[in-house]
Amino acid sequence: MVAETTVAEVMAELSALEEPKARAVNEKHGDDHGVHLSKLRALAKRLKTQHELACRLWETDDTAARLLAILICRPKAFERHELDVMLREARAPKVHDWLVNYVVKRSTHTEELRVAWSADPDPVVASAGWALTTERVTKKPEGLDLPGLLDVIETEMKDAPDRLQWAMNHCLAQIGITHTEHRARAIDIGKRLEVLKDYPTSPGCTSPFAPTWITEMVRRRHDM
Template identity: 60%
Template sequence: MSTIKDVMRELAVLEDPKMREANERRGDDHGVNLTRLRTLAKRLKTQHELALQLWATGDTAARLLATLVCKPKAFSAAELDAMVRDIGSPKLLDWFIVNVVKPGRHAEELRPGWKDGDDLVGRAGWSLTTDRVVRNAEGLDLDALLDQIEEEMKQAPAQKQWAMNHCLAEIGIHHPECRRRAIGIGERLAVLMDYPASPGCTPPYAPVWIAEMVRRREEGA
């Protein structure tokens, strides 16, 4: 069993000032190569008490590691809610959702309240909602989701806006009955319309995103 001091020393060794500078331009406050962090996590294996200690440090790299060595089902809904509200890094938020919340027991319980939260909390809620849209939309009111996106996305904080736009696109891609409305909302709001996309990548502007992914799905059918 590794001690918190041992692990924090290892994380300090992995720190790269140039990587920290690059990450900070994206709103992330850590300088650890994530591939090397995953390698460390594989060696440590699951250690829930260590994960709690790592999270308690408040250090983003330590918290990223905590999401990989914790026991997701050991957290209560209240603990997860407190944790998500203490996250200030987009990368940590995404790892927390993927590695802790989704494999845990409380994602659907927490999703609606988070969806109405600000910035990163809102991003968490909409990320979970998008997962439902794609994987298991039964019981979701897609029209109500589109109503909320149409009303709130244009003015939403950047991190939440990005997740809402992703949800809009996936509704249009996976639910043909909602496609025309989803495209129309995207065109009217024009969110991320001018966002630069790398060559070969689909732009995040929802109408183009929807059209391209539907085309690919139809060609692959």
């Protein structure tokens, strides 16, 4: 009963933090909550790590509660099958993104899930696999078949659903940025496929169009 009361208290606090304007902005990106992320992080900092509470909050199926759960859980406490179920439940983009970056990447099952998810027929699940692959491309590329990844990107990215396409494009860009020997091919693939070529980019931000992204990041490295 104590855990249930605690969940009720946290849910009440999240409800009090709800702001209609924040919800309107978030809903444009597919995230159905109205709590500013800075306030969510402040609440998580106050609660500190509470894994059992995190699991109970996740079970509420509330987006703000799940984001909070991600911040107060113990990533290494989850079994592989638990993370797989959680990812498939995480349909809100922000929950999906935080779960992959803050939990799965810190778990002991990252590589197994990367391989399994990358081949999953669900494009949202597959996008998580590609996000984990991009992490390896950047930080631990040993053992990865980079030419093979470029083959898949070249064949499948153009017609992939939005979230999967975005994840594959990110991987393409990182291969070009971090691996000189594959840079020319990565840029060529990006130019031919033209994925995100016309994506609106705010002043001062780098375009997600892979050839532009790669060229700009390489230039910055040389300028440092």
